Amino acid sequence: MRLLIKDAAVVTLDPTRPLVNPGYVSISDGRIAAVESQLPTGEWDEVIGAQGLILMPGLVNAHTHVAMTLLRGYADDMELMPWLQTKIWPIESRIGDEDVYWGSLLGIAEMLLGGVTTFCDMYYAFDRTAQAVAESGIRGVLSGVLLGFLPSAQEDLEAAVRFVRQWHGAAGGRVQAMLGPHAPYTCPAPLLRQVIAAARELGVGIHIHVAETEQEVSASEQSTGLSPVLALERLGLFELQPVLAAHCVHLQPEEMDILARRRVGIAHNPGSNMKLASGVAPLPELLARGARVGLGTDGAASNNNLDVLEEVRLAALIHKSHRADPTVIPAEQALYLGTRGGALALGLEDVGQVTPGFRADLVLVDAHQPHLVPPHSLVSHLVYSARAGDVRTVLVDGRVVVRDRRLLTMDLEQVMAEASRRAAEIIAGERPPRR
């Protein structure tokens, strides 16, 4: 399959030539074959005209719990622990495997339509999410969630290992698997050691929450005598590649040094951190150390959408406000975090740039709209003014999955109806507890 996208303004995220305008991007066998400034000669199975459109790498959602779309808007504006204990956890215990499948499809539909071509997930019933990834055409880095305090912790780990064996590299490589110990404070050291050994044996990475809240840091210090990053470093967890550490809000300088040196992927979640008032992550300090940072939405119960373009904007805004410095996290850096930065955080070395040899995960944004005119700076417009709804066409591995704002890979009406029906049943208590 050979494909040409022509006449686009290409925001490449490639530092050697950031903008090619007009640009001609040819795709062959799912990868970018060439990025040229003149119409190339050749034969194509399909040519996509992109006059007036910005072509950019697909956005990467480096941390979410995709099936939590089922709980979008169910409970907001609450303190974290009452929110979890009285609202989210009781309801989550009623979410069944098929609910996860439909909730995953709903979230994937939202992400693809909003230009997100890769997401990194941690949730229950992960094989159902993997099925949704396989069917929908998105790229997913998936892990089940392991909680040390559950009686089923050992069985859950065994199931997670089976999941990795079954799904890692499936769907033409679009499904990648990780192990997902929830957090240092919910997984005691013996379990974490098991997980690390299993990940090493399987050759996969680990997805874990780290230092999201101050309480979490205190809990880690009480149970291990160490802050979360130091506790994980001592266990050798960061010797694995890739590790995706979600949040990393409350860090000491020494911990930042470790995260950078170990090339740990960090998912910064500005929207969720703001909504839950978790704190403001030390993003400028992490970037100054060369840490691998991407952006995540977190789950739809704490965001409430899966809109990575919005996270790009929030990343550009919140640190300016928090530091009283309008020069931190400039537009180019924010866009990098939402694309190439996220891909590197997930260990996807060939994702996140419009560069020959990279995977053809690409997004066309309709720049011919009043809020994106005049065209002084396309990067500035993408970061400070564009919206997910401006996304027009999306490719993953060179396959068109969204065309002219229509999702080609699933029956969107059915997905919205099924997810709504199931969400209503879950809220109404019409599901038995899962455990």
Next chain:
Amino acid sequence: MRLLIKDAAVVTLDPTRPLVNPGYVSISDGRIAAVESQLPTGEWDEVIGAQGLILMPGLVNAHTHVAMTLLRGYADDMELMPWLQTKIWPIESRIGDEDVYWGSLLGIAEMLLGGVTTFCDMYYAFDRTAQAVAESGIRGVLSGVLLGFLPSAQEDLEAAVRFVRQWHGAAGGRVQAMLGPHAPYTCPAPLLRQVIAAARELGVGIHIHVAETEQEVSASEQSTGLSPVLALERLGLFELQPVLAAHCVHLQPEEMDILARRRVGIAHNPGSNMKLASGVAPLPELLARGARVGLGTDGAASNNNLDVLEEVRLAALIHKSHRADPTVIPAEQALYLGTRGGALALGLEDVGQVTPGFRADLVLVDAHQPHLVPPHSLVSHLVYSARAGDVRTVLVDGRVVVRDRRLLTMDLEQVMAEASRRAAEIIAGERPPRR
């Protein structure tokens, strides 16, 4: 003209019945005639089917400089004073009257398509902005900008008075005029006294920047011995109605008391304040005092869009983060600020609710999209997940100005082309300085 909107989920902003779902809203002579929960009998010139749509009051942009759309993305991520002195002011001096007209149309197009039905503006060449308001069908509360340090200050005031005489109440009442002394630190007391006297005589309000930055507060204290609000209170400015005070970021408790007691309209601009790192306004304290607060985008050079729905979200998020309290500015309050709160801040008592007798400034939002499903809470979805691009149909004074995402009142292609052409000429230095 009698119009019926049927089968909508009506988020009324009317505290006596916040949600009518399904709702039937009848409109007569530009005002809301009835809001019912069953299909009314009667004859209609037009019936708008709104199944799957949320009907809400139009959004109110309580502070902007609309023609600055011409500078969108021209300069970002800079310190405030170098940004103003080396980028914005030199360029602005080259913006001519016809440029303001086209820049205003561009901004108005963006606002109407994004569900903004009223805006409050301060800029140069205000009669050209008024012309754009008259033609486009939006509601505008307009003022010219008066700067005391200009040699032309007296002429400018005279021109502003002529503008009020010509335009206040024009276009069927859609154009309202104010006087626009820029700020206490740029307008010395003698000029402000003149402005206050003129506003009193004309029977119009005043639009002024107040306490946007710490430097501004220091400047006021140095020149007058008083902080900005106290200086304006001593001059009697707050005896006028309405007064729109933009920003109000750096306030002492005593100043908040005055603003609340005098029923001063306050435009909170979270996006601009974050991007320029101006500080975080004491919104919870202002609201606790019963102050009249609305939301503004500020100009497109410091935002960079005119998206009030985004300001609603930022208002809900930034204070949670800043206070480390996830319960402040809940969704309902944020939505109020972007609609009814803004209308009251501008002295528009009959705008901003879906309530019989109110002006029919209404927005239909397409809720039948993945990011707005499942429908646990429509208000939560509007605040935390919806985007300006979800707006489908917009009415101002009962007239349909946007239908199914198409702007009916101007030639959008022409507006984007003219604005882009003129912006490029301005940047290239192909305009003589205005003064």
